[in-house]
Amino acid sequence: MRRIAILGSTGSIGRSTLSVAESYPDRFQIVALATGSNLKVAFEQARRWRPRVLSIAAEPDADVLRARLKQAGLGEIEVVHGAAGTVKVATHSEADFVVSAIVGVAGLEATYEAVKAGKTVGVANKECLVAAGELITAEARRQGKPLLPIDSEHNAVHQCLRGGRLEEVERIWLTASGGPFLNTPRSEFDSITVEQALNHPTWKMGKRITIDSATLMNKGFEVIEACRLFHLPPAKVEVLVHPQSTIHSMVEFVDGSILAQFSVTDMRLPILYALTYPERIQSDMRFPVGNLRHLDFCPPDVNKFPCLRIAYEAAEAGGAKTVALNAADEVAVAAFLEGTIGFADIPRIIEDTVSASNRGQLESIREVLEADTEARRYAQEFVLGVNKKTGHLRPISVVL
């Protein structure tokens, strides 16, 4: 019986994790949940899963939830709140597996504490590896516990790596769908609309990650995540465009053998893999291999998608540069989604913010968060400048 705590249980990965737990009631027990601001779903999850402890972001919400649970005869569920509440969930003594799925830097501290408490952590939160990857992976190594990636690409790499030892890896190939603008000429990039950018060809995802897929910044983040997770230099992590997104990633070994992983595009699969690792258990998520017909590939165009180049540069530098990369991207994407800047402004804002970042290596999650705040402020000023120059009609209202 695996006893699970979920950080971000009302989000997409959190819900998929609960759906997996639902399918295997004899294998998984939910012991702690950390939620955000969705009081209704938090209550339903508490009633359905009866965790020992449930955390919600705001204190007033915690009070309401406590009262409602008591009314429902579930007064034994401890309700906590805020950052301290999330850490309580992440380090709960009865949990042996923590799913880190809070979006953004809000999940950093709790994930770090979970690793420090010796939990096996399934990582779905990008920032844990992009912004705080050096700290978190170093701590996991100290604890001798695996960090199990819960996203299709790194999960695929994790599976392929079982075919050899880490020292036997020549390079990793992350596949990329190429996004909706794979075949759009660069000259048209300035006039790309929000609607066009949100129309991802293969995956249905949140807005930010969809835009990140359109700029290929998402793949850039994944390069950094791969470097952190698998202790590889950026030069050993390559990107290959594969529009069908069938093969999720590949590992090339020193002897010249390449292993590739594929499966249906269903997040429950990497979640199940992480939750049961090193075992595999029966699922109904069958890829119809016999129906396989064509797989296409091409190299990524870094001139058309400068975000990928910028990400490699930040990966090489490490430390605060990757924090700035993530922070600036979040600000720039939000500004694009609000109509404040154009699509082609996104890499400009990011590149400028990353090059301005000069804090070097970061020694604690606090320092990571400080670097993050600083980079966001810088990026927002840049957004303001771009907005003035281009005279976009919409006012600026990027929320920190």
Add this chain to the structure above:
Amino acid sequence: MRRIAILGSTGSIGRSTLSVAESYPDRFQIVALATGSNLKVAFEQARRWRPRVLSIAAEPDADVLRARLKQAGLGEIEVVHGAAGTVKVATHSEADFVVSAIVGVAGLEATYEAVKAGKTVGVANKECLVAAGELITAEARRQGKPLLPIDSEHNAVHQCLRGGRLEEVERIWLTASGGPFLNTPRSEFDSITVEQALNHPTWKMGKRITIDSATLMNKGFEVIEACRLFHLPPAKVEVLVHPQSTIHSMVEFVDGSILAQFSVTDMRLPILYALTYPERIQSDMRFPVGNLRHLDFCPPDVNKFPCLRIAYEAAEAGGAKTVALNAADEVAVAAFLEGTIGFADIPRIIEDTVSASNRGQLESIREVLEADTEARRYAQEFVLGVNKKTGHLRPISVVL
């Protein structure tokens, strides 16, 4: 230092094994060689590799070789001959790894003795698994030593299987190039010429295996080999046509993940893999992953290629049926190559011979060889009958 004995050192796999050994002089030592009738190459290999013992098929050749080696100042190399000589090579006390690469049933006894002597065996000889697979794999299990497949498909499966446990395998997918008649209508199969059948699209191989690729019998043999090697029922081994032969095979796990292996089409790669397993070492055999463009797949047409269906049926029955399958195929292919029968007669001869075989399970290599002889005789009589009926011009001269 791995100390290697090669059964069939002058053949294609044998030479490739020596080429691998040549590239890594610090890792591999050649301690024993078993050769066939190529006296010249046997002498050259003895001079180059200075094995402790060298076996050659015929006694007079052994005498000549002994004299020439003495003349060359290499009198310390022991020269033996015949079946007993091959067994001596296979069980040499200084060898820890035996490459089984003698073509045909001639390699059976020596390979079985190598396994029984506790050697790790790299299997390139198809008959070891198709005809005597039950005996040889059972003995390897008793010895607790791996049987390492040296052919691209099973080697690929072996690599992919590292991603999980054998009990976690849902099924195996062997890829098939489809051969030169993938797109030829069935109605034209009766008029296929030897020249057309020898024109394989992706691999350059010996004549029999090239014809076996054209009839898809080669894939049928591989299904049986996979069942034996990986202890799977035929229903768990599927075939997928993949004309580029880039992906060498795949393993589908119970959780829905599929691992695929690919590499350059160079036999030195599976040989290197087997010789260094469980390690992987650096090679120059690089597949240019970045140049990957298109991979195509389609299901096999068992109506057009009945050999595949016949092989599945023999695999289900096991025992003498798979011996008969191999023996009848060898006779039928030889008859086709000699112009004695037509291309479409090949499956007819095989199916009839397999269905006539009724010896059931076989308890020893001797019984396997008896069943083999019996099946060959039966198949030859069938060839004679076909030849009479169709009035092929060429006389029958199938050699046992």
